[in-house]
Amino acid sequence: MNIYDISEKAGVSIATVSRVINGSENVSEKTRQKVIAVMKENKYTPNAFARGLMLNTMHTIGIMCSDSSDAYLANAVYHLEKELRSNGYDSILCCTGYELENKQKYLKLLSSKRVDALILAGSSFLDLKSSNNAYIVKAAKQVPVMLMNACLNKPGIYNIVCDDCKAVEEAAEYLIEDGRERILFLYQARSYSAKEKQEGYRNALKKHHLPVDKALIRQCPKTKQLDQVEAFLEEISQEGVQFDAVLASEDFWAVGAVKYARHRGLSIPEDISIIGFNNSQLAQCCEPELTTIDNKVELLCKTTVHLLMQVLEGQEIPQSTTLQAELVKRKTTSIT
Amino acid sequence: MNIYDISEKAGVSIATVSRVINGSENVSEKTRQKVIAVMKENKYTPNAFARGLMLNTMHTIGIMCSDSSDAYLANAVYHLEKELRSNGYDSILCCTGYELENKQKYLKLLSSKRVDALILAGSSFLDLKSSNNAYIVKAAKQVPVMLMNACLNKPGIYNIVCDDCKAVEEAAEYLIEDGRERILFLYQARSYSAKEKQEGYRNALKKHHLPVDKALIRQCPKTKQLDQVEAFLEEISQEGVQFDAVLASEDFWAVGAVKYARHRGLSIPEDISIIGFNNSQLAQCCEPELTTIDNKVELLCKTTVHLLMQVLEGQEIPQSTTLQAELVKRKTTSIT
Numbered sequence: 241m242n243i244y245d246i247s248e249k250a251g252v253s254i255a256t257v258s259r260v261i262n263g264s265e266n267v268s269e270k271t272r273q274k275v276i277a278v279m280k281e282n283k284y285t286p287n288a289f290a291r292g293l294m295l296n297t298m299h300t301i302g303i304m305c306s307d308s309s310d311a312y313l314a315n316a317v318y319h320l321e322k323e324l325r326s327n328g329y330d331s332i333l334c335c336t337g338y339e340l341e342n343k344q345k346y347l348k349l350l351s352s353k354r355v356d357a358l359i360l361a362g363s364s365f366l367d368l369k370s371s372n373n374a375y376i377v378k379a380a381k382q383v384p385v386m387l388m389n390a391c392l393n394k395p396g397i398y399n400i401v402c403d404d405c406k407a408v409e410e411a412a413e414y415l416i417e418d419g420r421e422r423i424l425f426l427y428q429a430r431s432y433s434a435k436e437k438q439e440g441y442r443n444a445l446k447k448h449h450l451p452v453d454k455a456l457i458r459q460c461p462k463t464k465q466l467d468q469v470e471a472f473l474e475e476i477s478q479e480g481v482q483f484d485a486v487l488a489s490e491d492f493w494a495v496g497a498v499k500y501a502r503h504r505g506l507s508i509p510e511d512i513s514i515i516g517f518n519n520s521q522l523a524q525c526c527e528p529e530l531t532t533i534d535n536k537v538e539l540l541c542k543t544t545v546h547l548l549m550q551v552l553e554g555q556e557i558p559q560s561t562t563l564q565a566e567l568v569k570r571k572t573t574s575i576t
Numbered sequence: 577m578n579i580y581d582i583s584e585k586a587g588v589s590i591a592t593v594s595r596v597i598n599g600s601e602n603v604s605e606k607t608r609q610k611v612i613a614v615m616k617e618n619k620y621t622p623n624a625f626a627r628g629l630m631l632n633t634m635h636t637i638g639i640m641c642s643d644s645s646d647a648y649l650a651n652a653v654y655h656l657e658k659e660l661r662s663n664g665y666d667s668i669l670c671c672t673g674y675e676l677e678n679k680q681k682y683l684k685l686l687s688s689k690r691v692d693a694l695i696l697a698g699s700s701f702l703d704l705k706s707s708n709n710a711y712i713v714k715a716a717k718q719v720p721v722m723l724m725n726a727c728l729n730k731p732g733i734y735n736i737v738c739d740d741c742k743a744v745e746e747a748a749e750y751l752i753e754d755g756r757e758r759i760l761f762l763y764q765a766r767s768y769s770a771k772e773k774q775e776g777y778r779n780a781l782k783k784h785h786l787p788v789d790k791a792l793i794r795q796c797p798k799t800k801q802l803d804q805v806e807a808f809l810e811e812i813s814q815e816g817v818q819f820d821a822v823l824a825s826e827d828f829w830a831v832g833a834v835k836y837a838r839h840r841g842l843s844i845p846e847d848i849s850i851i852g853f854n855n856s857q858l859a860q861c862c863e864p865e866l867t868t869i870d871n872k873v874e875l876l877c878k879t880t881v882h883l884l885m886q887v888l889e890g891q892e893i894p895q896s897t898t899l900q901a902e903l904v905k906r907k908t909t910s911i912t
Contacts, residue, residue, distance in 0.1 A: 300689075307654070308644070308650055308653050308654040308657065309650060309651050309654035309655075311647065311650070311857070314644055314645060314647070314650030314653075314654075315645050317644050317650075317653075317669075317671075318643065318644040318645040318650075318671055319645075321644065321669065321670070321671045322671060322673075325670075325671075325682075330668065330670070330685060330689065331668070331669065332666065332667070332668050332669075333653075333657065333667065333668070333669040334657070334661070334666070335653075335654055335657045335658060335661075337658075346661075349666060353636075353666065464857065465860075466860045466861065492857065492861075495861045498863075499863075502863070521647070521800065521828065521858060522857060522858065522861045524801075524802045524831075525802065525828075525831045525858045525861045525862050526861050526862075526863070527834075527835075527838070527862070527863040
């Protein structure tokens with residue numbers, strides 16, 4: 241049931257329904273009563289954004305993306321744009337980078353372009369410090385905000401996430417069941433998603449009564465150079481930290497682990513198992529091909545746009561939607 | 577010398593200079609004469625787009641990109657957006673796909689958003705059949721069109737290209753000088769850039785008096801699956817076509833060639849040399865690491881935006897600007 245159905249059932253225009261919802265005085269009392277009766281009869285509760293319906297819509301959605309040169313986010317932007325377009329919406333893309341100040345500035349810019357909604361792609365938009373998210377909460381008072389791969393339970397914010405916690409938990413369990421006991425976990429910068437992934441790693445260890453060794457939980461340096469990833473792993477090894485598996489929260493780092501293993505003369509997967517994250521092209525290009533977690537970027541984007549269209553039509557949708565990832569088993573782990 | 581300089585020298589506002597250029601009647605004859613005198617004195621010829629200056633500008637640039645999930649184009653979009661933003665411009669991105677009809681539709685959409693200029697990223701926007709480019713020529717009558725990696729000499733269209741022809745020629749020569757005589761050349765769909773690259777390949781052979789064998793010039797299937805690239809090479813080999821080198825116009829295919837060589841038990845680079853194109857992350861992830869042509873995407877984007885800013889300021893710029901690529905030598909060729 242949406243605003244269009246109400247308009248049809250009440251025999252009035254969509255603009256009239258919108259005016260009633262909006263509390264506009266430009267509707268006769270008789271019409272108002274009729275529309276309200278139809279809404280009650282059909283148990284229709286308009287969401288906050290139905291109010292904006294038909295009023296000044298630009299049919300444009302603002303997309304914020306922290307880094308479109310990142311393969312995962314580039315794919316996300318591609319799928320979002322395609323889905324929006326097929327729903328008759330244009331999109332304005334902003335690549336914000338990772339600085340809070342810039343994210344805030346770009347969100348302001350998008351708002352000034354009078355977009356109908358915002359899609360924030362990438363979990364890096366959510367800071368672990370909640371006061372740093374105030375600008376998102378504020379924006380959501382004006383237009384719906386679709387938060388991809390992050391979770392913030394505030395009015396007007398809808399979360400669409402891949403269950404990274406469970407995905408990593410299952411991947412770690414797969415390694416443990418294969419006899420791995422010292423799994424090096426590589427994570428990226430502090431973000432909602434990074435936290436979720438680490439929780440999954442810890443859950444798996446606890447479930448199998450293995451100790452959580454902090455020396456095995458490492459933040460990987462931000463780099464686009466593979467040899468820097470390799471050097472980072474070499475350093476950990478030099479510290480005397482032993483590991484028989486690497487679970488990386490990005491394919492790129494997992495490829496770095498493959499290079500590290502090769503140069504140290506370790507056999508994959510006999511001496512060391514390696515699992516990546518994203519199921520990117522890199523996973524196929526690597527030798528041996530990477531076992532990796534497919535976090536379903538296309539499905540995530542399609543779902544995000546589908547839900548957004550419902551919000552814009554004034555329908556109620558769940559505040560959080562969760563999709564399941566899939567472990568794609570290739571050659572860097574023993575297939576059991 | 578641009579419209580701002582003229583305004584300063586004539587001691588009038590930019591809007592007044594704009595009105596004079598624009599032929600508006602809203603300027604006194606005395607002021608008009610003064611502005612024209614300053615323009616003549618400084619040999620300033622406004623380009624067609626200086627006319628639009630200060631009039632209704634949205635400070636928004638439309639970017640068309642055929643496929644943002646392509647690593648090269650994703651990088652291009654990232655750099656374009658960043659450069660535009662640092663010049664105070666927003667960008668509206670459209671991912672058009674490869675169908676002519678969709679490209680035309682999206683260009684219309686962007687025009688309806690009143691963008692100040694268009695950037696067409698990717699050589700696939702230019703069709704070898706010139707009537708299929710009429711929509712671009714038409715758009716360039718309204719706003720400047722920056723054509724990245726393609727060349728169309730029509731009013732209002734500015735071409736910024738990497739010299740793909742020379743880049744491939746040099747790469748092929750490098751292989752020939754290393755003793756390779758049967759270089760398999762893999763190209764993508766019919767596009768300006770594909771044509772340039774093939775010309776470079778042919779030039780190198782001719783220069784070294786080697787025959788051009790059509791069986792060695794192959795259009796690679798459009799796929800994101802490496803095993804399909806491998807199967808394609810296997811087929812060529814099954815046909816009885818022999819080759820001792822692969823020169824691929826995309827890194828992804830070169831990685832496919834590496835996999836092909838490995839599975840056939842060929843040593844790289846002893847039995848077969850392989851060169852890719854783009855210097856993408858894939859080149860680093862591959863084992864052995866790929867020798868590849870770096871076509872300088874960041875520099876290309878920076879140059880494009882820099883030139884566009886000059887056009888929008890009313891300055892004259894060359895219709896075509898060409899950058900040189902660089903051959904990055906890694907492990908899939910003998911380093912000489």
